[in-house]
Amino acid sequence: MSNLFDELNVEDVYDTPAGQQRINNLIVKFEAKFGEQPNFLVRAPGRVNLIGEHVDYCGFPVLPIAIQQDVVIAGRTDETDRKLTVSNADSSFPEYSCNIRDVQVKEVKWYSYVLAGYLGISQRINTLPPGLQVMVDGTVPMSAGLSSSSALVCASALMAALFLKEKSLTRECIAEVCAKAERYVGTEGGGMDQAISFLGVKGKAQLINFNPVRCEPVSLPDSVTFVVANCMVNKWKADGTDFNNRVAECRLAADVLATKLGLDWEKVQKLQPLMVARDMTPKELLENVEQHLHSGVYTRDEIVDILKVSDSTFASIIGKSSNEVFRLYDRAVHVAGEAARVAEFRRLCDENPADVQALGRLIDESHDSLKVKYNVSIEELDNLTQICKGAGALGSRLVGAGFGGCTISMVPKEIVDQFIFKVWEAYYKPLNVSEEEATSKHLFVTSPYAGACVLKVPS
Numbered sequence: 001m002s003n004l005f006d007e008l009n010v011e012d013v014y015d016t017p018a019g020q021q022r023i024n025n026l027i028v029k030f031e032a033k034f035g036e037q038p039n040f041l042v043r044a045p046g047r048v049n050l051i052g053e054h055v056d057y058c059g060f061p062v063l064p065i066a067i068q069q070d071v072v073i074a075g076r077t078d079e080t081d082r083k084l085t086v087s088n089a090d091s092s093f094p095e096y097s098c099n100i101r102d103v104q105v106k107e108v109k110w111y112s113y114v115l116a117g118y119l120g121i122s123q124r125i126n127t128l129p130p131g132l133q134v135m136v137d138g139t140v141p142m143s144a145g146l147s148s149s150s151a152l153v154c155a156s157a158l159m160a161a162l163f164l165k166e167k168s169l170t171r172e173c174i175a176e177v178c179a180k181a182e183r184y185v186g187t188e189g190g191g192m193d194q195a196i197s198f199l200g201v202k203g204k205a206q207l208i209n210f211n212p213v214r215c216e217p218v219s220l221p222d223s224v225t226f227v228v229a230n231c232m233v234n235k236w237k238a239d240g241t242d243f244n245n246r247v248a249e250c251r252l253a254a255d256v257l258a259t260k261l262g263l264d265w266e267k268v269q270k271l272q273p274l275m276v277a278r279d280m281t282p283k284e285l286l287e288n289v290e291q292h293l294h295s296g297v298y299t300r301d302e303i304v305d306i307l308k309v310s311d312s313t314f315a316s317i318i319g320k321s322s323n324e325v326f327r328l329y330d331r332a333v334h335v336a337g338e339a340a341r342v343a344e345f346r347r348l349c350d351e352n353p354a355d356v357q358a359l360g361r362l363i364d365e366s367h368d369s370l371k372v373k374y375n376v377s378i379e380e381l382d383n384l385t386q387i388c389k390g391a392g393a394l395g396s397r398l399v400g401a402g403f404g405g406c407t408i409s410m411v412p413k414e415i416v417d418q419f420i421f422k423v424w425e426a427y428y429k430p431l432n433v434s435e436e437e438a439t440s441k442h443l444f445v446t447s448p449y450a451g452a453c454v455l456k457v458p459s
Contacts, residue, residue: 001201004158004174005167007456013043022137023072024458029089030074030135038074038135040162041455044154045070046140046147047196048228048408048446049399050205050220051366052342054374057190058250059272060282060339061209063218063346064192065226065448066200071138071151072455073114073159081131084118086111089137100129105184112185113149117156120181121174125164134159141441143234145400150193153182158452171198171451172213188247188319200451207346218346220448221353224410229388229423230442231380232431233404241322243401246331246374248321253293253332255317256306260292265307271335282343286336293332297325327375334373341366356394360410363395376402384427385409391422416445 002008014020023041030038045066052062085097088110096111098104103119105112114136122129136155140148157178161169169177175198179191195208195215204217254274255265261278268274275285303326304314341362348359367385371377381398384407388396393409400406411419420443421435428438 001171001199001451002453004169004171004198004452005162005454007454010041010455010458013450013453013455022139023455026072026074026089026135026137027458030076033087033135034076034085034133036076038076038457040075040159041072041457042075042155042158042162042452043070043072043455044151044158044197044452045200045449046151047193047200048146048226048406049192049196050226050408051345051362051397052192052338053366053370053397053399054246054250054376054401055190055335055338055342056192056208056210057188057247057270058254058335058339059190059210059270060335061207061342061346062192063205063207063342064196065205065446066196066451067140067146067228067446068449069139069141069146071136071140071148071155073134073136073155075132075134075159075163077163078131078133083131084115085133086114087133087135089135093136100131108185110152113152113182114156116181116184117153117158117178118160119184120153120177121157121160121164121166124177125166127164129164132163141230141406143405144230145398145402145405146228147193147197147400149185149187150178150182150189151197153185154178154194154197154452157181158454162454172215174198175213186244186320188244196451198452200449202448202450204448205349207342218349219353220349221356221359223354223413224356224359224394225413225416226446227388227393227409227411227416227419227423228399228406228444228446229384229409229427230406231378231384231404231427232433232442233378233380241320242376242403244320245323246376248318248323249326249328249331250335251317251319252298252303252326253289253328253335256298256303256328257289257292257332259306261288271332272339282336282340286333286340289329289332289336293329295329296327298328299325330373330375334369337369337373338366356410356412360394363397363408363410364389367397370398370402374402378403380404381407384423387423387426388419391419391426393419420445 178194396409
């Protein structure tokens with residue numbers, strides 16, 4: 001893994017003519033827009049989480065990979081101007097401009113994620129920044145559960161750190177900055193997306209732990225590959241409050257379970273620290289959830305009574321959630337079970353990678369839990385996972401926040417071409433999506449790719 005601020009040659013990062021031409025096109029568009037070439041380029045990739053969904057914000061490890069699809073930002077500082085101007089290589093996205101000293105996230109627009117990354121870094125320094133002109137180009141499918149928004153935050157933060165000369169930041173540190181910065185846009189995530197965007201390693205998955213962020217590379221079985229399929233129902237994490245409601249329910253589950261176990265809930269807050277405080281395994285945590293939390297819903301009044309808190313304190317616990325009733329048991333069952341699946345998946349990769357059937361079962365179990373206990377799947381995702389299984393996948397599940405977006409399937413390498421054709425024929429063809437369009441935009445093989453980096457501007 002290179003130093004974060006080392007400038008890499010474009011051809012070393014993009015090893016196809018199409019990838020290199022994309023960068024050239026971005027530079028041409030930038031010059032046409034701003035009258036001069038950019039003086040820096042940065043990239044940050046999206047991600048696919050192999051297993052460990054909706055557990056990072058509970059403090060548990062996850063096992064994602066960075067993907068080749070990414071966000072690239074071309075930028076130029078302007079000492080004569082005090083404006084931040086954010087444009088997009090795709091002219092259908094509106095431009096944004098403001099005084100560089102008055103950067104605020106006031107609404108959720110595409111450029112809000114650029115502003116969030118900038119704010120995350122700029123609040124660490126005290127110098128007056130110069131004017132800045134940037135142009136964004138992205139290949140991560142939007143609203144598809146592949147972390148296009150976090151890639152944009154990460155690229156923006158790397159850009160800001162570069163031109164503000166904050167080069168002492170490590171990859172781990174800037175990932176944590178970005179996880180907090182994305183909350184400017186209203187999403188209370190846990191840090192997985194930002195961590196893998198900076199810490200991705202080509203050819204390896206990463207087991208990511210939190211508090212603090214740290215990674216362990218994991219080798220994947222040679223006999224399989226992973227295929228992403230977009231159900232073509234889009235959902236931003238920042239849309240509505242579905243995502244934040246789950247975060248609040250998990251937080252409340254930790255608080256109530258801590259109280260039932262005689263712990264000070266204010267010192268726990270998340271399920272993983274609770275598990276550590278009681279020296280439990282994920283399986284033992286699941287047993288305690290089943291013993292001490294009841295099924296069905298908890299009301300606000302019931303939880304206030306258990307925790308012995310005021311309404312205002314309760315409101316601070318649930319943050320941006322809009323719920324009046326809370327499914328603590330179901331959410332905690334998923335989280336504890338998923339934490340156990342991550343640990344088992346990693347163990348199999350290390351000790352018995354030939355047992356791909358067992359790995360596939362873990363992926364299937366993850367989807368079932370996300371569907372039944374976490375209620376984040378939809379009919380299209382369920383249908384697509386079944387089609388993928390019928391086409392030969394060893395395991396298939398939704399990936400990302402849910403409510404739309406993509407599936408990830410583990411497929412034997414020797415059948416991957418047939419697999420892709422069968423999935424196109426069964427899912428995309430009835431939607432009038434051509435095979436060429438499907439395989440270029442919605443249905444593709446992915447493999448672990450390198451994390452964020454600075455690119456040399458081609459001369």
